[in-house]
Amino acid sequence: MNYNGLFTHKLDALKEQGSYRHFLEVNKSAQHFPNFYYTNEEGVKRSAINWCSNDYLCMSTHEDVIAKLSFVSHRSGTGSSGTRNISGTTIYHRELENTLSNWHKKEAALLFNGAYQANTTTLKTLGKHIDNLVFISDECNHASIIEGIKSSGNEKRIFKHNDLIHLEEILQGINIDQPKIIVFESVYSMMGTIAPIKKIVALAKKYNALTYVDEVHAVGLYGNSGAGIVEQEHLEQEIDIVNGTLSKAIGVFGGYIAASNILIDFIRSFGTGFIFTTSLPPAVCAAATKSIQLIQRDDSLRKKFHENVLLLRKRMEENALPFSVNDSHITRIHIGNATQCKQLADDLLKIQGVYLQPINFPTVPIGNECLRIIVTSRHEPKHINHLVFSLKKLIYGDDTHNREIFSALSVADVENEA
Ligand SMILES: Cc1ncc(COP(=O)(O)O)c(C=O)c1O
Structure with missing residues (x-):
């Protein structure tokens, strides 16, 4: 039995589907959250803003x-x-x-x-x-x-x-x-x-x-x-x-x-x-x-958190950024393709310093790949504005390959999909 051959074969299949998981090493800062530091592929130290932490109320800091x-x-x-x-x-x-x-x-x-x-x-x-x-x-x-x-x-x-x-x-x-x-x-x-x-x-x-x-x-x-x-x-x-x-x-x-x-x-x-x-x-x-x-x-953190969710969605709507409408705090941008989802997330990090982990199979079924935005109580309006600007730039910007992902997708389509 060639065990390593079997493992390699399975991993290659994941890579082909675009579902292979790459971990970003987040150098978390309690003082500066949601900003954090990481070292990019070229070995250069960069900072970015975390939009996928479950530390909703920032109690960890x-x-x-x-x-x-x-x-x-x-x-x-x-x-x-x-x-x-x-x-x-x-x-x-x-x-x-x-x-x-x-x-x-x-x-x-x-x-x-x-x-x-x-x-x-x-x-x-x-x-x-x-x-x-x-x-x-x-x-x-x-x-x-x-x-x-x-x-x-x-x-x-x-x-x-x-x-x-x-x-x-x-x-x-x-x-x-x-x-x-x-x-x-x-x-x-x-x-x-x-x-x-x-x-x-x-x-x-x-x-x-x-x-x-x-x-x-x-x-x-x-x-x-x-x-x-x-x-x-x-x-x-x-x-x-x-x-x-x-x-x-x-x-x-x-x-x-x-x-x-x-x-x-x-x-x-x-x-x-x-x-x-x-x-x-x-x-x-x-x-x-x-x-x-x-x-x-103290419910002030909870209130701030929910206000931030509303502010994020308001800004997204104002900028025609499609997201699934729901009654919770989860703001989800449907992509529906693992490779495109990962590419968009990579670009957001590299170009804009926005960290949004692509959510791919098996966390969601194939075809439901998405970017899930988690706003926390420590995100400020300036962070939200930067995120919305970055999404708009990479999704609708003229010189980006991501444009085609959304060209056929209206906000209404995304709501139906949810
Ligand atoms: C719905 C749900 N249940 C359970 C868990 C597991 O929670 P924990 O991280 O505490 O093991 C998760 C984790 O993300 C989850 O999303």
């Missing part, structure tokens, strides 16, 4: 969060050095879990080393231990949800994205007494769409199903205290399991679920992806707690 991380690192050391069961549960883990359960108005919460692991472990554990559990999953769910469901080996039914009629058809086809769980996201980060949670909950109740919602791209950003779309819709008591991350709007690291005492105890006791791994570092837990407290107490 917040002085108080950094101070907490440093203080607890000095006090408790860097790593936890144990699984939760074997010396890896500290006062900081407990404090963070309490903070999370209170935030989501749930009885309990459970930490994981990322929301990916929280999704895979929780869904797999439910599937393995609830006889005949059927997963009913939105077609646009994240890879971690798909992996969790697949690895359980249980029956699964996929409903069309946010399509309540299709969801009800599926529910009608399953015996009312058969255990079932509807799994969906609140904000779909690749599309920017928001799930009709209230209606999904109503269907779940009618057909006796559990509900599991991934709020990874909503925690910190929506709702009165920033707990997410479930809070915004006042559905905390209606949803069974909430999944979230500490790595995006919270700006630190890790993931979690929040649910009833009994369910959390069940996953804690049977979830192998929870049991057999070293727990989060204590300082990371303490910093995440600090970040959540800041987000809960």
